[in-house]
Amino acid sequence: MTTSVEAGVEAPKPPAFIDIKPRRGQNGWLSQHVGTAALGGFLGYILGHWLGNFIGSSYPYIANSGQNSLAVLLALLFMVVGWLLGIGALNHPIAKILGREAKGEVEYTGWTRYFRYNLDHKVVGIQYVVGVLIFFFTGGLLAMAIRTELLNPTVHVFSADTYIKIVSEHGTIMMMMASSVVVGPLGNYFVPLMIGSRRMAFPRIEAFSLWTFIAGYFVIFSALAYGGFPTGWTGYAPLQTQAGPGMVSYLFGFAVISVGMMTAGFNLAVTIINYRAPGMTWSRVPVFVWSIIATAALLTLASPVLTAAGLFGLLDKTAQTSFYVTEHGGSSYLWQNLFWFFGHPEVYIMALPGFGIVGEIIPVFTRKPLFAYRIAAAGMIGVALLSFFVWQHHLFQSGIDPDMRPLFMLTTELISIPTGFIFLVGMGTLYRAKIRYEVPMLFCMAVYFNFLIGGISGVFLSDVPVNVTVHGGFFVLSHFHYTIMGGLIFAFFGGLYFWLPKMTGRTMNKKLGLWHFWTMFGFFNLTFFPMFIIGLLGQPRRVFSYARNLQTLNEFSSIAAFFLGASFLIFVANLMWSQFIAPEKAPANPWDSLGLEWQTATPIPHYNFERIPVIMTDPYHYSEVGAPALADFGNGPPVHASSAVAAAIEPEQ
């Protein structure tokens, strides 16, 4: 024990925060787990609802309306707090009031650890994988419902009311739950491994973000119990003000999710800045980590704006303020401004991790170094910065600040320069390589194929004259599906095929993987490409009926969409088969990657690296004779360079 402690003090305790001794956790059913969380959420819900009705009963305006938004809000608020209490997320914050230091991290074992407030980033990563897949598949089922309704312009499966609820839930679940959270699974699992760290900077905050997201999922879904919300995922204001209490679920859900996004990004950013292993300089950090730090910057800085926007909306609905009520001194443009000021960075939150995944996978299968590494990093940072300056391109036709349109047209088109860097990097890496077309590589190629269409259609949208034709129609719809689904979701699945062997120690079946890829890729394009044409022919978004002459195209798109949905069944089958039914043990480094995360044993030990590695070079020296060794895994590291920071805080020493 070498900790320096003043003489004369007997039996010093080991400092907890750098204590790497895993303690075996309590696995019993009486400790905290999802069961207690659900119970806490349930009790909280009841309590909040009662309280809201109690308060509301003394206001005849509320009591007589039959719609007590306050009760809904308090019920959901207490539900989230109860959930977090039940899972144990608040144990430490409460203990801190008594001055307690954090206990050392607990190593839970066995399958039950996945149902607990776990502080191991690898467990949280897996929890995130499952969460995101569930979010994504619920959103996907709703998409099937949408396409069923659009099979025919006049014969309706759903009522107009139900249809708009479905569309709104689909958009909200997909945007806020499935896509924003995509940094969660791979980011939380692999960032520490890639930077050579044994842990996250704030594992409690990391776990907090996960359980907050799950609570957010229930909150967003609770809207259906209150009659849904009719506004789409954008929640535009007078309609928002007009809507029933389902809108409260939407607004509060956004507030909850924004807290989850902030905390997730906060922990990732701080970890990347501070926990890079010795020698892991900024020019050696894997591109995936670059993409995550760019995303984390957006998550931390853009999400608070959503929190504020949601708070103002909730006050409008419960305290009768008039933030978004133009007639009462508010402004419906205020919501549009706040929403899109968050919303545009948000769409890059959904693009950047995809770029990072692709940049990480392609060198492995081309056996070539990543082409123009610096340009890749610059591209991600450039995209992240510029994304704060383009939000009004969503409002070209809104009548707001029309004189600013040339400026926003310029900034929007400028953002395609750093986005183009990502293409340069990919294309350069493919050049004259002997490429192995394994499943993850196919997904990466598909990302370039799809994102190209998505990106180019974005340039059309940013051109104000052309925007008159395409705004608010199926063209936009197709555009963002090509970028988000074609880009991010393809990259995510590619990433799963690539990294699951490390995460679970079991390889995915290649044959089923190929089937999944080709059906998903083919039917994705068959579903969404016709939507460009449908949009150009004049079909607005979010409509349950459309012009007769568009039926053939819509039918075509719908049928392709059903097959697209079916392609995910192949994925699920593959997942079940290769992970549970007939698992096949994966070698420690099946793709023969140079990445630091692959240089660990499978399964990865609790503290990742037996010794903190000393990094010697970047992880892309493929096919290079006499390439330097990646890292020194054996010896203790020299003291980290960040002592300058400590010196700044400790002037006396």
Added chain:
Amino acid sequence: MSSTNTNPSQEHHLRRIVVIWVALSVVCDLLYWIFIGPHVPPGRMTSTATANQFDFNVLMVIALPVMIGVWEWLAFAALMWNSKRADMPESVGGPAAAGNRRTEVSWIVVTTVVVLFLAVYGTIELYSGAGSGSGEGPNPILQPAGAMKAETAALSGSGSWAPYTNAVLPVQVIAQQWKFTYRYPTFGGFESPYLILPVNTEIAFNVTSLDVIHSFWAYQLEVKADANPLQNNVAFTKTGQLGTFEVRCSELCGIWHGAMFNKGKVLSESAFMAWATSTESKNAANTKLLPPFAWSYVPDANGAAGGFYPDGNVTPYSPVEIYGSKQPS
């Protein structure tokens, strides 16, 4: 991209790619321009439709070579640079493969030039098209000659329009859940459920809403402007062909948003004049009941936002009704 590759079939890849790319791009661009371009929506019914169609086609002609380039590159990767090919040599790593200053710089320069060109071009088109048919808010800075005068006159009730005078015709579009109606201020401010327009005339659309946000999208006219409550949103276009056109709402406005559409007509100038004057007199009694013509209308208690507070008081709801007995003194 220098490399020590010795395989002759690999040596020529770059040249082949370029040749194929140039050939394909030229062919596709020409085919597009000749066969598809003229049919691209929304057609050529108005000045803005024509101009924006041209704009779309220009973008497409630039976009096609970019897409062809990337796809061709991907196809090459899939077919030629494939480990399944027997003649494929091993990948070559090392610093030469990790970057190439000339390629990087030229990529950045080319993309920057294209992007700046597009931004400048778009701005020019927007200005020369007097706003290109898009909603420009209450005080449009881009407008056709004479529009300002016609608008001011229309509001004061002194505006007039006559066929073959090249006068600008102001029309008001009023959106509400879930229909559009139209008022013609130069004809006594009568209201019509149909949008009827004269041909060869600059139209100034004044779009507003009585409840939530809608968006006025006259598809063939190539006009799109959000309808905001309490605000006027102005868009211009000049009609050029006779015929019918469709009007749709393109901003989600509640349950029946999908059913919010109707049809309009462009008539000859004299036919329009005849329709307008006859409707004006036929509707005269109804017009008197309408609120006086204004750029926007304050909704009553049944509007989306409920009551109105003119001077700090709550009308038509009383404070007691809203806040109960707990209202602050």
Added chain:
Amino acid sequence: MSDAFKAADKIRISDTPEEREFELRAHIGAIWSGGRLFIGMYTFLLASLVFSYFYLRSSNNGILWRPNHVTAPTAYGWTIYTLTLLAASMAIFGQARLRRGNVSEWQAAIWVGVVAALFALFMQIWEFTAVPFYPGSSGYASTFIGYSVMNILTIFIVAYWLETTVARSHWLVKEFRGVEIQFSKHPSAQSFRANVASMTYFMGFVALSSTLLFAMFYLL
């Protein structure tokens, strides 16, 4: 607790002194950069409110930005503002005492800050009963209610951070009898001081931002 540590010793992975030092440096750096990033986040949150204020003020829709120049109760405003400022400055001046080595003076200052913040929190909530306008009567009224809610959050964070830090100091002094937490190189003490530094920095931010918001809502 120490028994648990001993039992756990058997399954621990060994860590070298360098690794401990590395983890400690990373941990201190995380507190440092985390504190800064938190200020960044909070700035964006408050900036949304400031933006809304000036946006509604300049649009003045329905001439209802602020009819008759209604003002929130200034007596409450001054009280809350002064108390917040007191809490923040206690942290700032307290840190100077801590640097000189005077732990108990620092502790006293922070406790004063905690009490001030809690009182401010109470006043901020109580103020709702004294607001002389309806929440929806004007743009100003709405933003004022939004400001009040956000200020409740701010003051709560101030109180929580101050309280947990000073509580930690008491606990440390008790657990590590004889260790001078203001000077010691012991990791727990270093972590503690890093936290104090981040907290003080945040309090400076709170002092500035609440001055700005106070001026916007009560004086302007």
